[in-house]
Amino acid sequence: MRAASKADVTVLIVGLDLSVEAESLDREDLLLPGYQSQLISQVAEVSKGPVVVVVMSAGGVDISFAKNDPNVHSIIWARYPGEEGGRAIADVVFGRYNPGGRLPLTWHENDYVQMLPMTSMPLRPVDSLGYPGRTYKFFNGSTVYPFRYGLSYTNFTYNLVSSNHRLNISLNEFGHCKDLEYADGLYKPACPAVQTDDLQCDRHNIRLAIEVTNTGNRDGSHVVIMYWSAPSGIGEAPIKQLIGFKRVFLKSWRSEIVNFELNACKSFGIVDYNGNKLLPSGGSKIEIGDGLVTIPLQINFHRGPL
Template sequence: MSFMKMELLPPCPVVVVDDITCGKELDFEVDVKVQNVGNVDGTDFAIVYSKPPASIKELISNSTLATPIDGFSAYGNVIFVNSCGNDTSCTKTDDFPAAVEVAKNADATIIIVGLDLKFEREEQDRADLKVPGHQIDLVNQVANAAKGPVILVIMLQDALNSMSLRLVPEFGYPGRTYKFFNGETLYPFGYGLSYSQFNYSMVSSAYALNLKLGKLQHCYDVIYEDGTTRPPCPVVVVDDITCGKELDFEVDVKVHNVGNVDGTDFVIVYSKPPASIKELISNRLLGSKGCS
């Protein structure tokens, strides 16, 4: 646990409440007065969260402090086997047989695997998408032995910070989401939604739009590749243009089913800036439409 700078640390910052067994000394009540200030009868739920002091970092700010075991126990008897010990690295397999034996007799088996901040956090990325250690071996052994259905729960960190979605070249930050991806797409959006295959051909579309700027509308600059001819007005903000439908255009695409079965496909239209412009969104979704 770490504290914000210039804060005085208390003599005992944290204790584990599970270690305290002196009756009801941790029990307390919260008395909340709820007043209906509307014009109709209604039901409301008062939800109480725990929150650490503002000076403490790296703790959950609002939490009901429930574990997966707490949640599952509300629906039936839970037999818990800590198969990897207390180490997410899961380098030891000594407790795997115990998990297999429990799965052989359970009506349903829930396997929880995943990562913690040791493997994935804002300043540390993973080299692959695998879970650590022998977790996959645990999944396979327990799933093969299970008597009933098996549910796999993968818990990941995937922490997000306040950094913009846009790329930040000076920090080597490439930007988030498909909008900034310039590599080869292995599985494009919508892949696998149909058993058939489709080909596309462009029938017609607007090549260019002529816009007349008003007195309060401005041109903005963008960064071009070296040696590129710059137009007189590189960029305008389309939200500033309010002259009816002058920005509307149609895209006419012919979709041909070339597979052996009937199927439905979705035509997805993206916008893409000229290749000579740097540091702009690579792909922007404009619209989609299904066809059979």
């Protein structure tokens, strides 16, 4: 605390190690071990300059207190870096390198571990037992940082250049309509879904072109992330699911067209409670980034040639 009160900048390196998280161990909570949380809060309270918290861990940590502390100016997740890790962290802290990473997992709040036993395998919520869902697909509660969260020293914007919004799929004699569980009172199409094994999936693609622009004064890389949300009301469907991502490097105030080609069966399919891979019909949506661009998508099934 005395050192931080005189320093222009304070960098605190905290986290876990292999005595806490390893293949042979189970973590008991999602908190920082020992007195690390107290260290961060007390140092941040008296620091003269900005406080940077570097977290070393393989899994998520509940650092809500630091996230909400106005005296903590930056949080960096370094995972477990190699021998050049110190130099890499310094390059980010001092601005020599512009980070463009995304979280590959959800950082939950600590009370999540009390909501369900870790031996519960279903990803979907178990309403009868009060268990929440697992992963970004099915968990709809509050988080410390969600899956795909990440920051940069610059900003990026999106513009939809072109896309096709409709798929009209002809069913042959092998394509049979499958029922889906819909919420009460919501519209259910005459043919709710078709098993993807009965479709010639390579013929049904959606093409999208997104213009990505770096609107800041720093060069940087950016991951364009694309999600799909199923038609409203389908009980088996996830909240959303990742269907594509591409990394692009852009110089300051430059743009680039990023193209996606999405296979309908792989990108817009769901798995029902019985394990069937289904392509649902109706109106769904594609979301680019954090909802910066939303594209409606309509899938229709027809018997015989179109």
